Amino acid sequence: MSVIVDFLIGFFILVGALLCLIAMFGVIRLPDVYTRNHAASKAATLGVMSILLGTFLYFYFYEGHFNSRVILGIVFLFMTAPVSGHLINRAAYNSGVKIWDKSVRDDLKEYNQKKRNKSSID
Amino acid sequence: MAFQILLNFILGFIWMFLSNDYSSLAFAKGYFFGILILFVLRRFFQHRFYFYNVIAIIRLLYIFLVELVKSNLSVLKVILSPKLNLRPGIFALETELEKEWEITILSNLITLTPGTLVLEVSEDNKTLYIHAMDIDDVEQAKLDIKNTFEKAIKEVSR
Numbered sequence: 001m002s003v004i005v006d007f008l009i010g011f012f013i014l015v016g017a018l019l020c021l022i023a024m025f026g027v028i029r030l031p032d033v034y035t036r037n038h039a040a041s042k043a044a045t046l047g048v049m050s051i052l053l054g055t056f057l058y059f060y061f062y063e064g065h066f067n068s069r070v071i072l073g074i075v076f077l078f079m080t081a082p083v084s085g086h087l088i089n090r091a092a093y094n095s096g097v098k099i100w101d102k103s104v105r106d107d108l109k110e111y112n113q114k115k116r117n118k119s120s121i122d
Numbered sequence: 123m124a125f126q127i128l129l130n131f132i133l134g135f136i137w138m139f140l141s142n143d144y145s146s147l148a149f150a151k152g153y154f155f156g157i158l159i160l161f162v163l164r165r166f167f168q169h170r171f172y173f174y175n176v177i178a179i180i181r182l183l184y185i186f187l188v189e190l191v192k193s194n195l196s197v198l199k200v201i202l203s204p205k206l207n208l209r210p211g212i213f214a215l216e217t218e219l220e221k222e223w224e225i226t227i228l229s230n231l232i233t234l235t236p237g238t239l240v241l242e243v244s245e246d247n248k249t250l251y252i253h254a255m256d257i258d259d260v261e262q263a264k265l266d267i268k269n270t271f272e273k274a275i276k277e278v279s280r
Contacts, residue, residue: 019194034210034239035255037239038239086240093241
């Protein structure tokens with residue numbers, strides 16, 4: 001039993017740390033804001049979540065201490081990380097940050113133009 | 123749905139009073155029998171039996187977690203590959219969902235799926251503009267996935 005728990009704790013914390021490291025590589029390596037945001041908002045979320053899960057398991061099985069704040073932290077992170085990624089992307093797009101290697105940059109540009117035309121007519 | 127949950131709570135309390143036992147175990151027993159009673163009486167409610175919604179919510183949570191892990195694996199593959207062969211792009215996705223919380227949940231799910239990030243929701247709440255990491259063949263598959271998400275969310279709000 002305790003071997004399994006030890007293994008799980010070590011697994012979660014190591015995987016979390018690795019995911020955070022890889023998210024950092026992604027932020028350095030990827031070419032533009034949007035793709036960097038992919039790396040930062042996904043890998044870092046799961047990384048921090050699994051580190052927190054490992055911490056929770058450690059304190060639960062070694063100290064017998066059920067820390068509900070860690071669980072709440074996991075839930076809050078899970079809810080807020082995609083929203084923050086979306087908001088940063090949206091702010092970047094609306095302030096005119098260019099996309100790296102455009103392949104299909106379809107409707108958003110048109111949509112914005114249509115909106116601008118409509119507001120200039122009004 | 124909230125009405126049925128409230129009714130179920132009241133049935134649990136009535137069970138506690140009937141058995142003159144004010145422990146949480148008695149409440150749990152009463153709540154369980156309340157579920158059975160509500161299930162038997164389900165055709166008298168306007169909405170469907172609320173436990174179906176609970177199951178749908180659990181299934182949605184499961185989809186969330188699985189997609190989170192899958193998206194991480196795909197991001198890892200892109201980042202750790204020696205050559206960056208990604209073709210990002212923005213595509214539009216029509217959605218049939220109407221209420222605002224449904225659209226919020228859908229865009230959160232899309233943000234957590236492999237290789238997609240929501241950029242903008244149009245003003246009439248009908249189109250989502252999504253930044254994809256690899257636009258080539260993924261788009262059709264993405265649409266399929268989104269149909270399953272939309273169906274799961276509809277199942278919750280039904």
